[in-house]
Amino acid sequence: MITKAKSRFSTLTVLSMMLVGLWLIIAAFPFVWTLWGSFKVQADFFSKADWSNAIYGVHTLKETGSAFTGAGYHGAWVQEEFWRNVINTSIVVFFTVVISLTFGTLGGYALARSGQRYAFWILMISLVFRAMPHITLVSGYLLPFFKWNLWGILPTTIIVLVAINQPFTLWMLHSFFLNIPKDMDESAMVDGCTRFQAFRHVIIPVMWPGVITTGLFSFLLAYNDFAVTSMLLSGENETMIPAIASFMGNVQQQGNVMFAVAAVVSATAPLFVLVLFFQRQIVSGLTAGAVKG
């Protein structure tokens, strides 16, 4: 009996281990392949004859004299001026994160401390807003923005991304503030603080773990956005992701696909670093909503 149970246990374990192994390969392979291939020439990265060319760089060696080449990166960053898009992305992401966290902490705190019916309704409405496809909202922005001459500039995009980000930020910070005991700020108010002073002196010092976690997700939303930035920014203000999309059109015709490959790797690198340093926060953030229900 015991041995039977044990043996079944081990087959199941072996199977699940194999599944994990397979998943890890599927998860990592596209990144590894593209990173490695971005240092090759197109004839190697897109090698119909033999995929191992992309590993050894046969044509790269023939064309450049070395098994690795930075030509794609040079083309993307210098020739296509990808660095401009990187600067734009940095501006957009920085301000989006800062502003949405400021708005979100104030709102999330208020929602967590108010037991009123309207607080619940605000949460429900923001859940519906969270589900709105971004592109439907964008189609509502364009006409007014054209009319008021707000189209194409970075501040407009930043405030739009902040707004789109608010429902998620509110939910996350609301559930985070619920975990901070009410007694803390209420005792400060008994001692004569106003609500805002209590927030300022008691809550702000202890809220940083939740704010950092929420900030990571605001960062990801702003950084990864394509629908809003591609429709609302003019050519010279483009951020990285729409720039990569328009690269695809231009460089493919000129036979410079490797520029786009290099740009894609450049855009992915910061995200790797982010996961590397904030893995714990990302995991806790993903599960925070679930645990609260």
Place this chain on the structure above:
Amino acid sequence: MKHRTFFWFILPTLTAMVLFIALPIVSVFIQSLHIEHEHVLVVSKSCDPFGCIETTTIDQEATAQLRKEKPLGRFNGFKTYTNRSHLAFAEVGEAWRTSDGLPAFLNDVFNLPFYRALVFTLTYTFVVTPFVLILGLAVAVGVNNLPKLFKGPTIFVSLLPMIVTPLVGALTLFWMVDGDGVIGATLQRIFNDPSLSLKASGPLTWITVITYGIWHLLPFSFIVFYAGLQTVPMDTLESAMIDGASKWEQMIHVIVPHLMPLVTFITLILLMDNFRVFEPIIGLSAEAHASSLSVIIFNELRESGRPLFGAAGATSMMTIIGVAILLTPVLIRTWRDFNRKGH
């Protein structure tokens, strides 16, 4: 909390949401009732000894003037909703009358752009969601059984597909499945068919986009389930083990019921995110075979320099209605829970 204090705290976030989420929805609705101006036509008569000829020309200046003054266009009612690119009442009716048999009728309907997109959006939503749930749970259980040392790096690698920018992730896959890319070329060799292309055939494009969707979202359900597994009550598991339950039986009768609330949560998030599938289709250049409602709106707004605001508005409104239908059960449940708690 006093109403006044609450108001000041919530004001910034509420203003942002009203201005940039609620009002745009209203604006989308108004747009959807309008349509672009027609060209201003001028009829001019030129007479010569042999008679008069009437010529009709487009008055470019007046047209531009009119468009500038009223960028919204002229009122069109619900006609945009029912035209060929959207609900296509006339075409559906026509297909119903002329085609023999249901399959032929469905075939006709699914060739209309809106229904084609709707079918793909729904297929994508309802295929990706269960796959992500089941595979995510399986991977989470597997990782939970790993030695502690490997858990951290495994989670790191697992997070990558989800964290990566959807468009960038899709492009990465797009290059690999290219006829000259590593997966595309290998498949050609395996099936010994040099013309095999994942991009050219409809079903294969669908499979590619759906595979991408599963790859992209699996980490999310994996992480949530993995966190849930840490909270499985040990005593229940142990008593099940003492009663002779196998690992598999423990899984089905103890672990899965414990994780059920998480399933609801993940399903909700997945339904919301999958219904607006957009970037993978752009990144994989799959529009020819697999379109979605978001992609239609995007194309209508990009329409050769002159955005079709009316058409985009109509598609947007119908997408919003779709989202509302998907969310209704959740909202009703939450509302009931709230009332139960409140009283």
